[in-house]
Amino acid sequence: MSESPSELKTLKEIAETLNQGNDLQIVLNEVLKKLLDLTGFKTGWIFLVADNGTFELAAHSALPEALSWENCRLMCDSNCYCIDQYWNGRLKSATNIINCERIYHAIKQKTGDTEGITHHATVPLRDQKKRFGLLNVASPNKNQYSEKELALLEAVALQIGTAVKRIRLSEIEQQNVVLKERNRLAQDLHDSVNQILFSISLTAKAARETTLDESLLEQLNFIQLLSRDALAEMKSLIWELRSEGLKNGIVEAIENYASLIGLPVELTVTGSIALSAKEEELIWRITQEALNNCKKHSQADKAFVTIISLKGQLLLEIEDFGIGFRYDPDAQIHSLGIKGMEDRTKKYGGKFSVKTAKNKGTKIRVALPIISPEKEEKGS
Numbered sequence: 001m002s003e004s005p006s007e008l009k010t011l012k013e014i015a016e017t018l019n020q021g022n023d024l025q026i027v028l029n030e031v032l033k034k035l036l037d038l039t040g041f042k043t044g045w046i047f048l049v050a051d052n053g054t055f056e057l058a059a060h061s062a063l064p065e066a067l068s069w070e071n072c073r074l075m076c077d078s079n080c081y082c083i084d085q086y087w088n089g090r091l092k093s094a095t096n097i098i099n100c101e102r103i104y105h106a107i108k109q110k111t112g113d114t115e116g117i118t119h120h121a122t123v124p125l126r127d128q129k130k131r132f133g134l135l136n137v138a139s140p141n142k143n144q145y146s147e148k149e150l151a152l153l154e155a156v157a158l159q160i161g162t163a164v165k166r167i168r169l170s171e172i173e174q175q176n177v178v179l180k181e182r183n184r185l186a187q188d189l190h191d192s193v194n195q196i197l198f199s200i201s202l203t204a205k206a207a208r209e210t211t212l213d214e215s216l217l218e219q220l221n222f223i224q225l226l227s228r229d230a231l232a233e234m235k236s237l238i239w240e241l242r243s244e245g246l247k248n249g250i251v252e253a254i255e256n257y258a259s260l261i262g263l264p265v266e267l268t269v270t271g272s273i274a275l276s277a278k279e280e281e282l283i284w285r286i287t288q289e290a291l292n293n294c295k296k297h298s299q300a301d302k303a304f305v306t307i308i309s310l311k312g313q314l315l316l317e318i319e320d321f322g323i324g325f326r327y328d329p330d331a332q333i334h335s336l337g338i339k340g341m342e343d344r345t346k347k348y349g350g351k352f353s354v355k356t357a358k359n360k361g362t363k364i365r366v367a368l369p370i371i372s373p374e375k376e377e378k379g380s
């Protein structure tokens with residue numbers, strides 16, 4: 001199809017508008033206004049449809065009173081043939097919708113002036129691969145859209161679809177940057193403040209050996225206790241900072257974390273696991289700490305994480321084939337990672353064990369009783 005100069009101008013201006021921002025809602029509203037200006041259609045609206053089939057009114061412009069009634073209630077609550085056709089897969093290209101079901105409801109419910117709108121044209125929003133919404137336009141007393149108009153709408157819908165995809169990808173990128181930053185902050189706190197507190201604790205310990213003065217001993221003891229408490233506080237803050245990222249489930253969280261810290265991880269999940277939020281959080285935090293340890297101490301170039309659900313039990317193993325534990329007397333004082341994993345597991349009624357052998361590697365094993373989410377809700 002060869003576009004006329006005015007169509008080319010429309011496509012060019014739409015492309016420019018779409019390139020002007022990264023906020024989906026603002027961009028969609030702007031582009032809709034621009035489309036109406038350029039084409040002369042009176043009103044338009046965009047639905048975004050999620051993978052689970054739910055739809056949201058993502059943008060609208062110059063809706064008649066009957067449809068903008070009560071904060072666009074009819075646009076959000078009731079259905080229309082366009083959404084039905086989208087759902088049943090019949091809406092493949094730009095189409096004339098015979099009449100708008102929402103307008104029909106609006107007239108029945110007397111929600112206001114329809115401003116002559118009875119029909120709309122509808123086009124699926126898509127990129128090259130996937131559909132993810134609808135663009136609708138309408139004009140007063142217009143019940144037929146020409147082939148040319150529909151072809152233009154289709155080209156615009158493809159442009160909008162590609163922009164929606166670009167914006168969504170940039171949102172994901174943005175979230176990853178935030179996650180990375182939180183992780184870096186956690187690491188910095190760990191490496192700087194933790195080390196200072198650790199030194200205070202060690203210095204107080206050493207100073208105690210040099211005096212017999214009772215009151216001085218007491219104060220040094222106090223300093224040691226305080227710095228230990230501060231270390232524990234710091235550690236829990238670091239756990240908090242790292243706990244972001246669980247939104248899309250444990251598997252994605254572990255994979256993302258592994259790539260954030262630059263440690264290849266082979267993850268195996270066996271059995272169907274419906275974890276409660278508490279279980280998921282516990283597994284996530286333990287896995288993070290164990291992977292962190294692999295990265296920091298094991299010298300292994302890979303870690304293996306296995307999650308198995310078996311007869312009301314959940315087994316989590318994090319294994320590496322690195323150098324194994326080296327005896328470090330200082331680590332007894334400041335190391336809170338393993339202790340944190342063990343305490344949290346026991347608090348949950350589970351069993352915790354560490355197996356380690358020189359130059360053979362380390363395996364952390366956690367066995368948890370699974371509490372179904374319903375039981376947990378009733379119990380809590």
Ligand SMILES: Nc1ncnc2c1ncn2[C@@H]1O[C@H](COP(=O)(O)OP(=O)(O)OP(=O)(O)O)[C@@H](O)[C@H]1O
Nearest residue numbers: 293294297298324325331334335336337338339362
């Ligand atoms: N996968 C591993 N391979 C080799 N050594 C390990 C491994 N995991 C832990 N260790 C050893 O066990 C010690 C205790 O680990 P732990 O996680 O409790 O403390 P940490 O990592 O030194 O400090 P932090 O309190 O920041 O976690 C480590 O200092 C390290 O010597």
Ligand SMILES: [Mg+2]
Nearest residue numbers: 292293337338
């Ligand atoms: Mg550790």
